[in-house]
Amino acid sequence: MADRDSFAYLDYNATTPPLPEVTAAVAAGFDIYGNPSSVHAAGRRARAAVEQARDAVAAMVGVTPAQVVFTSGGTESNALALKGIASASVFASAVEHPSVLAHVATENLIPVDSAGIIDLVALDARLSKAPSPALVAVMLANNETGALQPIARVVEIARKYGARVHCDAVQAPGKMAVDMGALDVDSLSLSAHKLGGLKGAGALVLRSGLEITALQVGGGQERRRRAGTENVLGIVAFGAAAAQTARLHGAMATVRRLRDDLEIAIVRVAPHARIFSQGVERLANTICVGLPGLSSDIQLMRLDLAGVAVSAGSACSSGKVTPSHVLLAMGVPESEAKCAIRVSLGWDTTVAETAQFLDVWRGLASSAAA
C-alpha cells in the first residue's frame, strides 16, 4: 500500500490515507502524553491539544466547540445518538450504514427509490402515526452509491411531528462542505479517518442545548456525555485533518472530472455495466457499478491481485462479500447486486490510478460477457 506507484488505492469511502498535515501533527503529538483530566502541566497540555482539535472540528461543520462530543468513530457516534437522545420511536432510511440499522426495527425502515433517495411521502406517513417524540436517522451521503439525501426536506417533515433528526454525515466532510446549522439536524456523526485523519476518532455533534444520556459512564469527560480518557493522538489528528477540509473540497472539482471520465470509460468497455444513483446528486468521488455476469467477490479479488483496491457491499469482519443492502433496498435484483463494486476516488487520486483500474476492468468485462 505504501507504494502508490504500483498500487491504485480507490477505496476512499472505506478509509483514506492520512494527510501530510495529519502525519506531522501526530509526530508532534507523541510528546503530548498527559491525561487531559490531570491538573498538572502535562495534563493541561493534553487538554489544550484536545480543545484545539475540538475548535477545528467545530469550525469544520459550523458549530460551537461545546456541541462536539469526541467518540471512537462513526459507529459509536451513531450509537450514542440513537441510544442517547430520548425518543419514543426510532426510524431510519433503508440505506443507512449498518451501525445505524442495528438500532432500528425492520418495520421502522423508510423505503428509498431506485436511486436510493428516501421516500418522503412514506416518511411523512410513518411519522404521522409514530409514538412521539420520534427520532429519524437519515444519512447525508451514502457510503456505497454516494447519493445525497434531501436532509432539509426530512427535517421539515420531522418538525411537523415534533421528531428529532440524526444525520450520519461520516462520508461527507473531505468530499463536500457540511454546515450543521444549514442542515438544521439535531445530531451529526463524523469520523476522522474518512477525511485524512486516523482510525479510532470521531465525533457526535449535537444541537446546542440538546441533552443526551451517555452510553459510556464512569468519568466526566466530554461534559459527561462520553466517559473515558480521550484518544488524544486520534483527536489531534482529527483536528489537523478537519483544518484541511477546505483544501480537500477544493480538489473535488478535479476528482469529479476524473470520476466522470472513469464512468464513461467503464461503460464504454462494458456496455452492460450499470452505474447506480448516477442520475441524482451524489458525492463527486464515488462510483457504484454493477457488472452482471461476474460476482463482486471475484471482481474484487482480481482487482486486488492486480494492485487495485476497491470494495463491494458491506465490509464484514470475516472479509466475505455479501450483496449490498443498499442496492437491494433500491430494488436492484439480488443477482445484479451480487455483481456490484464500489470505486471511490480521493483528493490525490491520479489518472494513472484510474487507468490501472480500467486495465483490469477490461479483463473483468470480457469475463463477465463470456
Added chain:
Amino acid sequence: MDLQKPREKARVVVAMSGGVDSSVTAALLKREGYDVIGLTMQLYDHGAATAKAKACCAGQDIYDARRVAERLAIPHYVMDYETTFKNDVIDRFADSYVRGETPVPCVLCNQTVKFRDLFKAAKDLGADALATGHYAQRLPGSQLHRAVEIARDQSYFLYATTREQLAFIRFPLGGLTKAQTRALATEFELHVADKPDSQDICFVPTGDYAAIVKKLRPEAARGGDIVHIDGRVVGKHEGVVHFTVGQRRGLGVGGEAEPLFVVSVDPDNARIVVGPKAALLRDSFALHSVNWLGEGTLPIDGVQVNVKLRNTHTPVVATVFGGDTAAAAHVVLNSPEAAVSPGQACVFYDGDRVLGGGWIARAPAGYALPHNLRGPRTAAISTGI
C-alpha cells in the same frame, strides 16, 4: 504438480479451511514457488446453521486461515457460500435423514460447494489448479488414488469428483502421512501446527444431528412404534431421526432373547423395525448418481472391484453392473455385509485406485420383509473433513 508451465507462472488456488492440512498445503506450494492464492469458504454461522438469522461473523477457522496466509505472505480471500451450503449440503442432509437414510454430507460438500463453486472461483481467478488438503492422490492421467497413509485416506469422500474436475484439482498431501504434515506445519512455524483435527460434521459442532434435523424438518421428530421383525410392537420411540440402521443402543427395549439392532427405518409410518444381527445382512443393492472413473463406461455385464460401504469400512470384493443409464448401477457383494446403508456412498476401488462410486439406494417401495434383503444403515456417520 503436473502443470504445463513453470512454477512461478502457475497460479494455484488453495482451499484453506484454517486447519493444519490445508495450511500446510498452501505452505508447501508457496515454498515450491507457485503463485499461491488462499480462498476460505464461509459455509455456515457456527451454531446457527439452521435457525438464527445470518450474522456477519467469522469463525475461528477463518481467522486461522487468514493468519496462516499472512504468515505465508499470500493473498487470501473469504467467499460467502452460506446460501449454497445451506441448500446443497445442510438441507439435503436433513432430507436424507427424513427419508430414513444415513447421509454423507462431506461428499455433497465436495460435489457442490468445493468442486463446483470454489472450482469456478479458481477458474475465474485465472488459476491453473485448485489444491486442497485432502488425503488422496491424484496421479498422472487424472487418476484418483488412496492416500499413502490408509488410515487418513479421504478418497471415499472424493469418489464423485469428475474427470474434468480431477484435471484441475491437486491433492499435495496425498503422499504424506498426517505426522509428516504436522511436522511440516511446525517447520513452517504455522500457529495451527497443533490444532486438533476436526471431528464430526462441521455444521453440527455438538454432534447432535437429531437437534439440527428436527429444527429443519420437524416431521422427523414424530413419535411411533418400535416393531420387531416378527411383527410384535416392542416399544415406542420419539422420532425416526434418533435412529440409524445397525444401531443397537438407545432402543429402550428389554427382555429379548438376543440383542436387537435397528434393521430399518420407515419414516412414512414413523416406525422403527428391529431384529437380531443376522437381519442386517445384505448382499446386493442398487446405486444411483454413479460416477465412473475407470476406463470407458461401467460394463453392463459387471466388473469385479473392491467396495467401501462407509468411510471406515475395510473394502470387500463385489461385482458392479452398469445400469440402464450411466448414473445407475447394481452391486453384488461376494459375501453379505451388515453395513449396507441407504444414503451412504459405495465407492469402488481397484487396489489403491478409485474407480468411482454411487449413493446406496433405498430398497424399492413395498420391499417388505424378509428382512435379510432390507436396506440397513450403519450407526455411524462418516465425515471427511
